[in-house]
Amino acid sequence: MAVSRLILASSSPRRFDLLKEAGFNFEVIMPDVEENEDGSIPIRKLTEMNARLKAEAVASHHPDAVVVAADTLVLLGDRVLTKPVDRAEARQMLESLNGSSHQVFTAVTLVNCGQGRERCFDVVTDVHFKRLTGDEMTAYHEKINPMDKAGAYAAQEHGADIIERIEGSMTNVIGLPMDEVTCALTEFGVKPNYN
Numbered sequence: 001m002a003v004s005r006l007i008l009a010s011s012s013p014r015r016f017d018l019l020k021e022a023g024f025n026f027e028v029i030m031p032d033v034e035e036n037e038d039g040s041i042p043i044r045k046l047t048e049m050n051a052r053l054k055a056e057a058v059a060s061h062h063p064d065a066v067v068v069a070a071d072t073l074v075l076l077g078d079r080v081l082t083k084p085v086d087r088a089e090a091r092q093m094l095e096s097l098n099g100s101s102h103q104v105f106t107a108v109t110l111v112n113c114g115q116g117r118e119r120c121f122d123v124v125t126d127v128h129f130k131r132l133t134g135d136e137m138t139a140y141h142e143k144i145n146p147m148d149k150a151g152a153y154a155a156q157e158h159g160a161d162i163i164e165r166i167e168g169s170m171t172n173v174i175g176l177p178m179d180e181v182t183c184a185l186t187e188f189g190v191k192p193n194y195n
Contacts, residue, residue: 005065006190009058014156014175015070022178023192024185031057031069039080046080047071047107048120055118059111066112066188072175074151076102081151090141090152094162097151099131104151104173110184119184123177125168127155132162 006026008019019026031054036046054069074081076096084090107122132140140161146152153162155173171178182192 005062006185007058007062007065007067009054009067009069012175014154018171018174018176018178019068019181022182024190025193027065029058029062029067031055033057035071037082039082041080043073043075043080043105044107044122047073047105047122048109051107051109052118052120055109055111059113063113065114066110066185066190068108068110068181068185070106070108070176072104072106072150072172074102074104076100076151083148083150084146084152087141087147090146091137093152094132094137094141094146097129097153098137099129101126101128102151103127106172106175106177108177108181108184110188112188115188117188119187121180121184123169123172123180125166125170125172125177127166127173128164129162130164136161 006024008015008026008028009031011030016028033053035050050071051069055067059067081093084093104125104127105122107120109120111118140158144154144157155163166173169177
């Protein structure tokens with residue numbers, strides 16, 4: 001059964017750009033939900049809960065569409081880093097990531113209510129930070145807005161200033177693992193339009 005509509009259930013400009021660059025035609029509908037930011041929940045379960053919450057909230061109103069939603073968080077040791085609440089916390093996050101390695105988890109949920117289908121999966125990427133001075137961390141945060149980013153950094157915005165190397169999916173670190181998303185959307189009958 002051909003699906004005519006793809007909806008991105010996200011307010012993230014980074015996810016929008018990744019889907020657009022991959023050649024997909026889609027609409028954006030922001031889910032009206034409260035994300036769970038309970039750091040005591042294991043990160044895989046937490047990201048999956050949030051991705052499913054967002055996807056199902058939008059899909060229930062658009063049964064003819066395939067809805068894709070995602071949630072990205074940072075894991076440093078056993079500590080889950082969400083979006084910082086203020087600039088001070090953003091600085092603390094960057095200091096804790098400085099010179100160390102961490103993992104970025106993104107859970108993706110696809111829902112098509114009309115077909116009664118749902119799929120959820122996650123992708124994990126290892127990120128290794130450079131050792132930065134205090135002035136270098138300050139300069140980096142002056143170049144980007146850390147407030148809407150898990151871990152208070154963005155690989156796609158001056159990432160070379162802070163990241164030594166990435167093992168795995170770069171687009172996963174940005175917020176949407178595109179190789180896996182493209183394969184999953186194909187299973188739902190949605191393909192990119194390269195024209």
